[in-house]
Amino acid sequence: MQQTLTLRRPDDWHLHLRDGAMLEGVLPETARHFARAIIMPNLVPPVVTGDHARAYRDRILAALPEGMAFEPLMTLYLTEGTDAADVRAAAESGLVKAVKLYPAGATTNSHGGVRDFDKVRGVLETMAEIGLPLCIHGEVTTPEVDIFDREAVFIDTVLDPLRRANPGLRVVMEHITTEQGVAYARSGTDLAATITTHHLVINRNHILVGGIKPHYYCLPVAKREQHRLALREAAMSGDATFFLGTDSAPHVDALKEHACGCAGCFTATNTMSVLAEVFEQDGKLDRLEGFASLHGPAFYRLPVNEATITLTKGAPVEYPTKIETGAGPVTVFDPGFPLHWTVK
Template identity: 35%
Template sequence: MNFTKLDEIELLAAFDAHVHLRDGPMSQLVTPTIRNGGVNQVYVMPNLVPPITTIQQCLEYRDRLKAVEPNVDYLMSLYLHESITPEVIRDAKKAGVMGVKSYPAGVTTNSSSGVVDYEAFYPVFAEMEKQDMILNLHGEVPSTPPHAHSSTTKDSTAITILNAEPAFIPTFKTLHSKFPKLRIILEHCSTSAALAAVQSCGPQVAGTITAHHLSLIIDDWAGDPFCFCKPVAKTPEDRDALLRAVVNGNERFFLGTDSAPHDSKKKRGEDKIAAGVFSQPYAIGYVLDALEKGVERGVIKEQEVTKVVLEGFLGAWGRKFYGVEDSKGERIVLRRGAEEVVNVLRKKEVDVEVVPFRRGEKTWSVTWK
């Protein structure tokens, strides 16, 4: 397959292993765009306000999503919180909940109820290991408070958004060593260090890679709030390592877009910029564009971008790790440059609007067979 010369390609429908669909008006706006991006199965993040910490909340949330878009398979998760106990884990498994998402307290959107001490949850992780449930890790350490920064202290290096992910790796490795049979996903890997950490662990550990991290570097989000996310995009070397992991990761890495919609007012014009890149309606096109540019730059080779790799990264490898199937076996046809990213996603009956990643640019169109 001569990927960069193709004008059209047919693939299996994708599985997006990391999505934020919000609730209320925002969910009404973004949930219908899942299939637009070539995806028919998603793993849904639980960081609503309040967070999804009970099985009843989780199932009711799934019902609301299904009411908005019934032609998508929603895999659900709980938010790791002090109210989560081993008994809750056992009941969640019986109810069909797939996993538990861990957010370090205060590190990103709606994470104020997150984890301060991982050891406190060891009994929960042990039960998750027994129940074969997945632990999804937001792999960052909260930034050091500004007043604590000092070039003269003998303490360890201050944590900023640029080194927050590498600083989390010791915690990640400790969890894997304590619970070697626990299935763990290091979410939205953004550095070569994170990729290496995943590969150093056993087969029970995997990592997700977003569509936007395959394209962005520091300079992009530093000048554009719609490219600002957590974890932030890093160096060109890190971006290129992610591209190589897509084609050479041996099934250890798969797509999790971390598509995170915010009302456009939250991305500009306020005191703080909300962290999140919205990529849902064009998810697969963004990945194909990034891979093409990677070939052009010589980061990856033309022959490495095969149909097996594309269908693996975009769906098969994630489904295998989660132990799920695409029961419909749907297929999509993508056409190069046939879609223009809208400048703003909006609906008449919804009072929020979202600016997508790469607004106004061309990408691949998606047609369902």
Template identity: 35%
Template structure:
């Protein structure tokens, strides 16, 4: 096979940042992807409907044929009125950050199972929101996702009509939760299915592969890769592409995040071809998310890739994208279709 066509690629976890960085990196995602779930952990978190709509409008003004799905930053003081206003405005995603778990999460939730938070989540369930969770606690770094299981279990049982997304699933022990609870789903990143802890720290430390959740063991990587290669119906692709300026990577307090957006489709095609699973890529990159998130009215795109190593992307000054593995496919054509 020397050509592959993908329809309506979707990225269900994306960091677009703000200001000059937003303008610089947006085309890497807005050109090949139809839709992306855009994270709200900006310098000033997106906690209100107005902030979310303003951010959405800014992204749309800088792109074409691309629908940003901006998530609302969940916090203890979120009111029922704000939730109702958000839903009426077309917002349907809530992002839960445990306090201080990752970048710009200092205004996250301290006690997720507090009566106040459970009340907010009950309202969210009744309004039809989807809850996206950075599912880690503050324990030993390789066990943080596993340690979060009791909270996920409680939420899945308490709110059976609330769709809950375990974002960037990274631990093989989390897979059983997806099988056990009908309302639990997950997103998978490229880096968690292609890399493990050895790539980060097995030789010289590579700060550009430092992310949260941390890359795990080869066993975890293989189990997650199998989910992707089989297009497991409970998982969708979410890159968690998270750019940081080199100055914040080459420092004594390295920021967490892997910038992967510029060559995502090339990398996914190369990885799926290596494992003889190109027939599953369309479901993983689009169809699963369409069903899980019940997406409608998205811009339609046809992406044609050819069997040819891609040219190195022209990155903005101050950014670096790690080469994860050799790439054998490149985007040849992008065709946008009117709705």
């Protein structure tokens, strides 16, 4: 029985760090294991220009504890007023690695997102020309569409027409949650998809059965079991289309355990242990390095990390139930089963 696993140091291709005291509190949880991360730009106010991205990167690096090695990969928040020339300059300088599309109202701090795609056509054409990826939160927000159907409807009514209208645009379908998302990600070129840690573990029953569990509530919301199984198959398939984006999203407990609780699961602390356990459950530990360490850099056209990490298997690992930050306590994702793998 395998007791150790060494792999290239992983990257997180979808991460929320927030800002200020929260940033200072949660950044070490990612930097402990991950070499790089695509940093989400949905701050208040959002990161919409190259200057904003540079200032945010500087705040992240200033918050990094001494002795930790971590590279934030910056993104811009796409708005109907985004300037194509600014996007080009930020990308060509090496500062910005992607642009993030939030349909207006889709998730936390997304009210400034795109409603009229004709207004961002010039930006998308520039991105296609220079090969800059567009990271997409793939849900429609129209009230007549059921929340569990938002991803599938988005693929048919928004994503596919957008890609047809912008040939050559490189697209990352972020945090896919459905078998339709898996199938579409496999259907074309210049297309990839991230899968979160928590969507490999939970389905919608985990949120709703036996009482509402606010720390399992996320957006996109977890779906039926058939979709969770489709995600696990994709993540462990060895297909380079799919790679890890944790979407680790810290909120203080007071805002999660609330009459209108915030969406997000905080998984940065124990993601590698959870992933090793899940991949071992399905007999696919040999596929974990591809999913966590190799496929993402290939799509983003970045070198893989030279450093390695080693996971060891033993007695169940005890992770803290909460991370204390200057903004308040943040509950760590509980997968609901023992974790026997830990990063050495």
